Amino acid sequence: MSDKNKVEIRNPANPSQIVGSFPTTPEGDVSKMMETARKAQVAWAKVPQPERGKQLDAFLNGLEARLDDIATSITREMGKLLGESKGEVNKALGEGRAMVRRSSAPIGEVLPSQKPDTVVYSTRRPRGVIVGINPWNFPFSTPIRKTIPALLFGNAIVLKPSVSTPGAAFIMQEVADATLPKGLFQIAYGSGGLGTALTGAQGVDxxxxxxxxxxxRIVAQAAAANLTEISLELGGKNPVILNDATDLDAALDQIYAAAFAVCGQRCTAISRVIVRRELEAAVVDGLAKRARAANPGDGMDAATTLSPLMGKTALDDVAGFVDRARAAGANVAAGGERIDQNGGYFYAATILSDVTANMEVAREEVFGPVLAxxxxxxxxEAMHICNDIEFGLAACLYSEQTPLVDRFIAEVESGMIHVNCGSFPEDHAPFVGVKNSSLGVGGSNGPSTLHFYTQEHTVFRKGKA
Structure with missing residues (x-):
């Protein structure tokens, strides 16, 4: 295959290093991939669901055997700390196994009939062929969140990894080829044109x-043209309200970790600390000390505690947010500058104080190591600031006051609600958002996946037993 049909991947900590080269999928191959997927899906749907679960266990075991390869690929391609990459792989495997344990769970219900000698019940069938489009920041866990429920419930999947971080998905393909029926799991790799071809293809369910x-929004428009079911997991501008804490240092440790893991490049990263004014000075000081102690470097280096941003565009975007925040009156308590290191895309861990709720940095997703x-x-006032944005993915409260906790749980406009803990989801729990953070039935983790990956049917059956 000629070089023009491959994409070279470079290390964001040192862009002079080429860490991989991967073959792209011609857009003209999409229709054939759909035909292959449909053929495999028809046969797979006939396999009893508990047996499908057993085969998926073998798939997950095969992936676990490649854990070091997958984690190394993630770190070299997108920069996150090797420990974070291994954590991603382990957590994704845990989520996959939690989903597989649902293989014998009920999928319908019996209803009372209005007529004699009649049974009414609902059941569910696989949708068919699923297209899964994935981001660059979690190149293994997000594909697993789409693949395992899709296959468990009897579908085939065509997975498009990010053009920037494909290595983990290609390893998934290798393991799938060894453990699953041919054509059930396929990788389509390429740039935006390929995504358009996939979302607009005939035969996508x-x-x-x-x-x-x-x-x-573009994906939703493409899906609407074919009336295709969609599940969108989008951005966040996640707040923590810090009202009171028995151990402020412990709370700040958790908040800092939730904000700066993966260099802030998580959709669930904390990016706003909404703090009671009496605690403001102590919180700014504590967070700034933690930020100044960060050690930027290559994610493969065990001494590194702050990884690079994904690329030059991401670095420029983050720097622009901070520059505009300064101009608007925010104070840089820590960080606020690019870091020159091997040409890598590094930006210092940044704490902004004196931020007001109407500033851009308090409302827009920065997706980097910046905490306002x-x-x-x-x-x-705290609840208004918390909710007065377009996003609603994850939100946290630190308080020991039961009435406040109850109010927060009842009123916060967020899909995932955390009380006295950071914004890290658990393996078996639904990963959900509201407002502009999500559209459609939840497509990853938990029981709601059944509603996205299957179609409901109602049966009216008359006749004496």
């Missing part, structure tokens, strides 16, 4: 997309 709001601190005087 559902599309699961994870990425930006802007691209999500906003003070409030009463809880009504």
């Amino acid at each position: 559902a599309i699961s997309f994870t990425g930006s709001v802007g691209t999500g 601190v906003i003070a409030y005087d009463d809880i009504d």
